[in-house]
Amino acid sequence: MTLVEQIVRLLDVRLLDPLEVLLEGDETVDAVRVLLRTRAKRWADTLLNGDDPAATMTAARLIANLYPGDRAFDPPADWWATPLGQAVAVRAGHPWAESVSYATAGAMLGITRQGVHDLVRRGRLPRHPDGGVPSAAIRDRLRGETP
Numbered sequence: 001m002t003l004v005e006q007i008v009r010l011l012d013v014r015l016l017d018p019l020e021v022l023l024e025g026d027e028t029v030d031a032v033r034v035l036l037r038t039r040a041k042r043w044a045d046t047l048l049n050g051d052d053p054a055a056t057m058t059a060a061r062l063i064a065n066l067y068p069g070d071r072a073f074d075p076p077a078d079w080w081a082t083p084l085g086q087a088v089a090v091r092a093g094h095p096w097a098e099s100v101s102y103a104t105a106g107a108m109l110g111i112t113r114q115g116v117h118d119l120v121r122r123g124r125l126p127r128h129p130d131g132g133v134p135s136a137a138i139r140d141r142l143r144g145e146t147p
Helices: 003-022 027-049 052-066 077-081 083-092 102-109 113-121 135-142
Strands: none
Touching: 003 027, 003 052, 003 083, 027 052, 027 083, 052 083, 077 083, 077 102, 083 102, 083 135, 102 113, 102 135
């Protein structure tokens, strides 16, 4: 699945399908669906190719609207392996956490929790003073900007 496909699928399931039910199949939903497919391509392009502030803002807007809730965004580990999860990790790290657990860091990096522990022990990833790994360090490693 590509990033655009994942965004479109999430928009359909989380926003458009419920709207279609509420509006009883109104054709307006089809027009919104076409518009959102076009915008999904732009959002994906911004996430992959835009500057860091634009990519981070796009990630935050998508997450806030596609994963609403009363708690801070804390996706399951397997979310980080999705195209959207990887784009967010590379562009913003974890958008709402200064540091993440070794398990989350591993999911973001595509390695095990033990693999993260080994990287920290060898000085290849810093340890956050409050525990875990700084989100920015994960982002930097994914970008190939390791020390």
